[in-house]
Amino acid sequence: AAGAGRQRAGSELLAARGDSGAAERLARAGWQRARKALGDDDRQTLSMRMEYAMTLADMGRVNDGVDHTQAVVASLRRARPLNEFRLANALNNLAVAKDRAGKSAEAVVHDEESLAIRRRILPHGHHYIALSLGNLAIHMDNSGRNKDALPLHAQAVAIYRALPPP
Numbered sequence: 001a002a003g004a005g006r007q008r009a010g011s012e013l014l015a016a017r018g019d020s021g022a023a024e025r026l027a028r029a030g031w032q033r034a035r036k037a038l039g040d041d042d043r044q045t046l047s048m049r050m051e052y053a054m055t056l057a058d059m060g061r062v063n064d065g066v067d068h069t070q071a072v073v074a075s076l077r078r079a080r081p082l083n084e085f086r087l088a089n090a091l092n093n094l095a096v097a098k099d100r101a102g103k104s105a106e107a108v109v110h111d112e113e114s115l116a117i118r119r120r121i122l123p124h125g126h127h128y129i130a131l132s133l134g135n136l137a138i139h140m141d142n143s144g145r146n147k148d149a150l151p152l153h154a155q156a157v158a159i160y161r162a163l164p165p166p
Contacts, residue, residue: 011055020059027055041075043086050093062101069094088117088128095135104143111136130159 014023031048038045050072057065073094076087095110115132122128137152 011051012058015055015058023055024059027052041079043083046072046075046086046090050090053097054093057097057100062097066094066097066101066103069097084117084121088114088121088132091117092132092135095139099139099142104139107139108136108143108145111139125159125162127159127163130156130163133159 011023011027014020014026027048031045031052034042034045034048049068053065053068053072055065056062056068069090073087073090076083076090091110091114095107095114098104098107098110111132115129115136118126118129118132133152133156137149137156140146140149140152
């Protein structure tokens with residue numbers, strides 16, 4: 001995952017400099033190297049593919065980003081033993097990608113699953129639970145479910161306020 005983080009930082013730097021083509025090539029090359037060396041379903045390969053998906057979405061190739069993110073989620077669902085933490089993170093990313101693609105109602109479904117997993121595996125008040133609540137609220141709001149979104153925003157804010165300072 002550290003390699004994926006460095007890869008993302010390099011891609012973001014290139015994109016910030018206006019060279020989105022180089023950013024895409026760097027992210028794709030990282031994923032393809034990991035895929036060749038480690039296989040399609042390896043943890044590092046999946047992290048690199050997720051970073052590639054995010055780069056594509058950042059470039060405006062949102063549907064391509066959604067496709068790659070869905071493939072990562074599918075691979076994580078097949079993995080044994082199931083790593084629920086990674087699956088929840090991938091579902092969160094898929095929800096964000098779907099919302100960016102204008103599919104907010106579909107995003108809500110992935111947000112709800114991510115939140116359910118995080119509530120089951122993380123301690124009460126964990127910041128990832130607040131993140132899931134906030135994303136769910138945003139995507140509900142974007143899909144026209146404003147009244148459902150408000151209490152979720154409030155729950156997320158309450159968790160963030162209760163966290164110790166960084």
